[in-house]
Amino acid sequence: MPTSQKPYLRVDVAGLHACKQEVMEFVSYLKNPQKYQALGAKLPKGALLLGPPGTGKTLLVKALANEAEVPFFSMAGPEFVEVVGGLGALRLRQLFKVARSHSPAIIFIDELDSLGRRRNSGDQR
Incomplete structure (x- = not known):
């Protein structure tokens, strides 16, 4: 072809x-x-899709x-959670930068709830 x-x-x-x-x-x-x-x-x-797995x-x-x-970009929320502070945010910014360069595009972030977890006193800042 x-x-x-x-x-x-x-x-x-x-x-x-x-x-x-x-x-x-x-x-x-x-x-x-x-x-x-x-x-x-x-x-x-954006749109928020709710429901149990599967x-x-x-x-x-x-x-x-x-x-x-349109182009489809997909990542899982845990891929943005890093021990080194700022690395997850960098990955998220890079994802949106690439998607903007292919606009219009769709970004799908699975397991989004893992992004908003609270830091503990022992976590890196």
Whole structure:
């Protein structure tokens, strides 16, 4: 296959009907931003997907990126938690810098709750 051709990939997510409707609004905006900008609408900068492990959050976001034909960047929250102070924040800044250079793009941070933990007195500062 020539490098200029891109195979058509589609992720068909079964179930999650209400979630898919919400996600398809993002897809519509990412594909036709002029239509929404003419109405004065702005795309949210983020969305929070809640649910127990294994309910399809990651699959849904991958499908969103694929349907909208935008780059998808994914990292897990624990990858940003470091013993050396500032290293996790640096990784987070680098992730957003790369995503901005490929804008519009989707950043998915799994296990986000691990980022906001409180420091103990013995932790590095």
